[in-house]
Amino acid sequence: MPRIGRKVGAAPTYGIGAASVNYTLIVILLEYSAWGLLTMPMIATLKETFPEEPFLMNGLAMGIKGILSFLSAPLIGALSDIWGRRLLLLVTVTFTCLPIPLMFVHSWWFFVIASFSGVFGVTFSVVLAYVADVTQPEERSRSYGVLSATFAASLVIFPALGNLLMDMYGINAVVLFATIIAAMDVLFVWLAVPESLPKKVRTSISWKQVNPxxxxxxxxxxxxxxxxxxxxxxxxxxxxxxxxxxxxxxxxxxxxxxxxxxxxxxxxxxxxxxxxxxxxxxxxxxxxxxxxxxxxxxxxxxxxxxxxxxxxxxxxxxxxxxxxxxxxxxxxxxxxxxxxxxxxxxxxxxxxxxxxxxxxxxxxxxxxxxxxxxxxxxxxxxxxxxxxxxxxxxxxxxxxxxxxxxxxxxxxxxxxxxxxxxxxxxxxxxxxxxxxx
Structure with missing residues (x-):
């Protein structure tokens, strides 16, 4: 039985080492850590940016992002079946993290770009496909559970850490820290994550695949x-x-x-x-x-x-x-x-x-x-x-x-x-x- 996180025949073309679940854990931890740091600064910025209707604008921003993610997720999944998980993982991580440094520029643009980043901000969908590539069916539930625990751990630690940094150094320091972590995530996918889907098993795209x-x-x-x-x-x-x-x-x-x-x-x-x-x-x-x-x-x-x-x-x-x-x-x-x-x-x-x-x-x-x-x-x-x-x-x-x-x-x-x-x-x-x- 191969160890969890490795499947025979899935040799990488790029990246470091063989494809495994461990790479997805790092990607998810970095991405949600960056956003977790911004939990408290986002609330403060939301009130300053939309003083008259903060709940309405917050709902619209997150609603647009969610609906666009729903519409685009099947297309992203189908494209990853054609071009490989690594490229689509790089695209989704980049667009998910793209709004973070915009809090430096203008908070209004931060919420706008965060809303429309949902078109490509479906990292978890590609990550789940990556895990399916590198695990046996009987191992998959355990791997998904570890992914969920990694995501949940970011909710336990990083909102509190972001609040501490905001109290000590201000919002801009938190945004800078989150931007650095987001950049590390993008670089990690680009330089370290190997491909999990061999070229010989890649498929062509069809309308059924992209219809949400x-x-x-x-x-x-x-x-x-x-x-x-x-x-x-x-x-x-x-x-x-x-x-x-x-x-x-x-x-x-x-x-x-x-x-x-x-x-x-x-x-x-x-x-x-x-x-x-x-x-x-x-x-x-x-x-x-x-x-x-x-x-x-x-x-x-x-x-x-x-x-x-x-x-x-x-x-x-x-x-x-x-x-x-x-x-x-x-x-x-x-x-x-x-x-x-x-x-x-x-x-x-x-x-x-x-x-x-x-x-x-x-x-x-x-x-x-x-x-x-x-x-x-x-x-x-x-x-x-x-x-x-x-x-x-x-x-x-x-x-x-x-x-x-x-x-x-x-x-x-x-x-x-x-x-x-x-x-x-x-x-x-x-x-x-x-x-x-």
Missing amino acids: FLNLRRMDSDKSILKLCLIISLLMLPAAGEYSCVPAYLKLRIGFDFVELSTLIAFIAFLSIAMNMVLGSLTRAFGAKRVILVGLGLNMLQLLLYSFGTEKWIMWMAGLVAALGSMSFAALSAYVSIYCDSASQVVVQDTINGLSSLCNGLGPAVFGLIFYLSDMDLSEGPSTNVDQFQEHTVAAPFMFGAICVLIAILVAISIPPGHESKGKQADLSEMHYVIEM
Whole structure:
């Protein structure tokens, strides 16, 4: 058995050494470290750049990026099948990191370029293809899990580090540090990463490959699959919207300072990693359907806490519940592995990934628009205009999300329990989840 991260016959033409998973870990760590450093500076810059409607502009910027990523991901994947992973990895890393130094030039241009960088900013899609090239099928789940842990680790460490640097040296120092890391990432791909896809197995491009809506059309092939897709959409739409706005919401509306905010982000990320590590045990003990229902219930509860809470301790409680409910998407993927036969497994998973990517674009835009329509984009913080803030104790975007998840729970009640009773029990000890930023 070849060691993880190496496949016989995949000799590189460029780079250093043989293609392996280790290269993708470094690429992901550098990319998300650079962006993680900017978490707190981006919130401060967002308020200064768009003082009248920060949530709306934040939602539109992230929404445009997500939708463009959804539309372009199949094309990038098809091109990597033709030209190789290394070239497309270089392109996606370059465009993903391109907006970072623009914070030096003009913050308005930073948000514009960050939005449209989504056309090529799909590094994770190419990375997953790279991992598939260099691993055996039985090793792949473990490798994807390590990738997810690397991504999550960047969320634990680098927002807090960026906040510390901002306090000590100012925003420009953080941007400089992030720019250096981003440049190191591009240079690493260019000089060190070897090709993983041999020329003899490369394919030609077809319309089916680049059509992002192709897999979505297959949802009606099975009523249970259609229900699963509906549940995932109703879960991921508010999850993506929440992810895009919660840090800014806690800072600008609830009054969190940057230290509290970075600590809360690290706490949620760390606990989320722990929850997903025990997902396999929970699923074996209680069944995938029960775990899904519990996860959805926790997601609805944390959205309700964000909707009605005005105190910091309530937001910490919401963060705790959010971390516990983070297993929902992975549990749904686990359910698919139990419910679907091997022949339809890839198609269903591709459909789920397509829906997730689409929600990653629509969610931030929808939340930003609801914030704007509900008059939550006030220039004053909660401490300067308490009466006006109290009129908006129900945060409409989070209430919208809670209603979406409630519908998802009602749909999930009706899905079959899976095949556990028939003796088909998947090994879920290494289930993973991936969040595309």
